[in-house]
Amino acid sequence: MRSVFLASRVLALGLVACAGSSRPAAAPAAAHPVGDSPPSAAPLPHHAVARSAVRAVVAQGLGAFLQHVELADDPVRVEGQFRGFRIAALHDSEFWNGVDLKPGDVVTRINGFPIERPEQAQAAFELLLVASELRVSYDRDGEPREIVYPIVDDR
Numbered sequence: 001m002r003s004v005f006l007a008s009r010v011l012a013l014g015l016v017a018c019a020g021s022s023r024p025a026a027a028p029a030a031a032h033p034v035g036d037s038p039p040s041a042a043p044l045p046h047h048a049v050a051r052s053a054v055r056a057v058v059a060q061g062l063g064a065f066l067q068h069v070e071l072a073d074d075p076v077r078v079e080g081q082f083r084g085f086r087i088a089a090l091h092d093s094e095f096w097n098g099v100d101l102k103p104g105d106v107v108t109r110i111n112g113f114p115i116e117r118p119e120q121a122q123a124a125f126e127l128l129l130v131a132s133e134l135r136v137s138y139d140r141d142g143e144p145r146e147i148v149y150p151i152v153d154d155r
Contacts, residue, residue, distance in 0.1 A: 050154040054128050057094050062125050075116070076106045082116045084108035084139065087097060101138065109137040
């Protein structure tokens, strides 16, 4: 069973890449698993993120995401142009279980937005409140990939 927390971890990685920083001391938000919604809520579609979970994560701020990932010191550049941020390490393997990201991957965009500067990270972060999906674009071994989770209104 996939969880909102799992999708929040993908969100965490994407926004960590946006911030271009490694681990500060902040804790990620906890969320209920998909399908294990509160009794009054309808179950969410498979691989969906509850809008309430997105609101909760955004309310904690960008720094709350930075605890479980370490990025390489320098951004990845191709022909002198910014490409993305390379994942150096994912801490707490259980936290990342089931997410198709690994050290060496280069996160390039979040919901289509470039992530080179901190203000771009902040904009991508804030726009998640109204976004219809969470889309993390990344390269693995030079090949582009994407992780996509719909964001579903649950309240």
